[in-house]
Amino acid sequence: MMETIAIKAIGAQGDGIAESGDFVPFTLPGETVSIERHGKQCMLTDVVKASQSRKEPPCPHFGPSGDLCGGCAIQHADDGFYRRWKRQILVDALASRGIQTEIANLHICEPGERRRIVLTVRKTGEGPVLGFNQAGSHTVFALERCLVATDGLNRKLGDLGALVQHIPGKSLRLTALETETGLDIAISGGPALRPPQRQAAIAEALKRDIARLSCNDEILIEPRKPVLQFGKALVTPPPGGFVQAVMQAEKAMTNLVLGHLKKAKRIADLFSGCGTFALALAGHSAVHAVESDGASLAALDRAARHTPGLKPVTSEKRDLFRRPLTKNELKTFDGVIFDPPRAGAEQQCRELAASTVRRIAAVSCNPATLARDLEILTAVGFAVTSITPIDQFLWSPHVEAVALLERR
Numbered sequence: 001m002m003e004t005i006a007i008k009a010i011g012a013q014g015d016g017i018a019e020s021g022d023f024v025p026f027t028l029p030g031e032t033v034s035i036e037r038h039g040k041q042c043m044l045t046d047v048v049k050a051s052q053s054r055k056e057p058p059c060p061h062f063g064p065s066g067d068l069c070g071g072c073a074i075q076h077a078d079d080g081f082y083r084r085w086k087r088q089i090l091v092d093a094l095a096s097r098g099i100q101t102e103i104a105n106l107h108i109c110e111p112g113e114r115r116r117i118v119l120t121v122r123k124t125g126e127g128p129v130l131g132f133n134q135a136g137s138h139t140v141f142a143l144e145r146c147l148v149a150t151d152g153l154n155r156k157l158g159d160l161g162a163l164v165q166h167i168p169g170k171s172l173r174l175t176a177l178e179t180e181t182g183l184d185i186a187i188s189g190g191p192a193l194r195p196p197q198r199q200a201a202i203a204e205a206l207k208r209d210i211a212r213l214s215c216n217d218e219i220l221i222e223p224r225k226p227v228l229q230f231g232k233a234l235v236t237p238p239p240g241g242f243v244q245a246v247m248q249a250e251k252a253m254t255n256l257v258l259g260h261l262k263k264a265k266r267i268a269d270l271f272s273g274c275g276t277f278a279l280a281l282a283g284h285s286a287v288h289a290v291e292s293d294g295a296s297l298a299a300l301d302r303a304a305r306h307t308p309g310l311k312p313v314t315s316e317k318r319d320l321f322r323r324p325l326t327k328n329e330l331k332t333f334d335g336v337i338f339d340p341p342r343a344g345a346e347q348q349c350r351e352l353a354a355s356t357v358r359r360i361a362a363v364s365c366n367p368a369t370l371a372r373d374l375e376i377l378t379a380v381g382f383a384v385t386s387i388t389p390i391d392q393f394l395w396s397p398h399v400e401a402v403a404l405l406e407r408r
């Protein structure tokens, strides 16, 4: 049954919030809309009175119809509204922990900049479908072009469809990373390849000029090492390993971190991955990189050893949730950068709070856990000297942030 309701606010996931408390995707505050209820879900059927901030979505595959792509949450708002909403997610998270600081404008990322995408592959009777899930569903929308992704990734989407035909498994996950030397493709989720499948996948990867193809963490073929540049160092990340999704966002974050820590003699990079910050910082300072993923650390270490002119770089494989660097271990560092997964770095921040470290850069993809971690540090006298939201995940509800702290 159709209902007409008024939208009064927008939530942190990008859905409009009705006066009734219902969440209605694809709507904006001030709008009057018609909806249909499907269980607890409200589906937009018509915009009766549109907000002045509403605009035509740039992607033809974005919208309320259940058979469209669910990869983006908000493309129906103009840039001004969208950017205020993204920044406000961070403002609200910090306010909820009583952290008062000036928050910079959103660092903007443009369409066509995302170099790393994670796609779902489903094999149906009609062949593989490759793309993002439809909104609120496990059905995959067949992606032909993604406005968020780089041209280099878009040009190869057809090739990836051909490639996955040779990989066994009905449901797979495909990570595509555009590097300086070509595409790095990591597929996971299927059973082990039999020899004919392996040969066919290798032949297809060569035909399609893929730099590296890996399946379930095993490299099948690597005609060229995939390479990213961090500072002066050239790094080959492990198959499917973490790297920042947008190069321009990575550069903006690195510049903020470098600016804050440039005078430090010895820096700890906690949750270092394969060295995004560590290798850039090592141009000026000795760096100790700590991370739980051995393959990422090996990549970082290899890059550091092959790059002339860096200050000493050491690395340590360690679970920082269970065993954060202690206040005693932190005595030898005058600067720290941490960039944890979404869960944040609570235990590590307790040790940092008790330590003598004076300058910290906190990078985070989750404003809620960032705010909790900053609360631990500000409670012992750290001041947040700047905090910058970064729109690394365009048109999604995710917002990245870099906070810079100094002990007063």
Ligand SMILES: C[S@@+](CC[C@H](N)C(=O)[O-])C[C@H]1O[C@@H](n2cnc3c(N)ncnc32)[C@H](O)[C@@H]1O
Pocket (backbone or CB within 6 Å): 242, 243, 244, 271, 272, 273, 274, 275, 276, 277, 290, 291, 292, 293, 296, 318, 319, 320, 321, 322, 339, 340, 341, 365
């Ligand atoms: C958001 S990524 C940041 C990586 C890196 N700083 C970068 O910019 O590329 C978080 C990193 O934390 C690592 N990690 C996750 N859980 C961890 C843990 N318990 N202890 C140490 N590292 C962990 C992941 O492997 C990943 O490399």
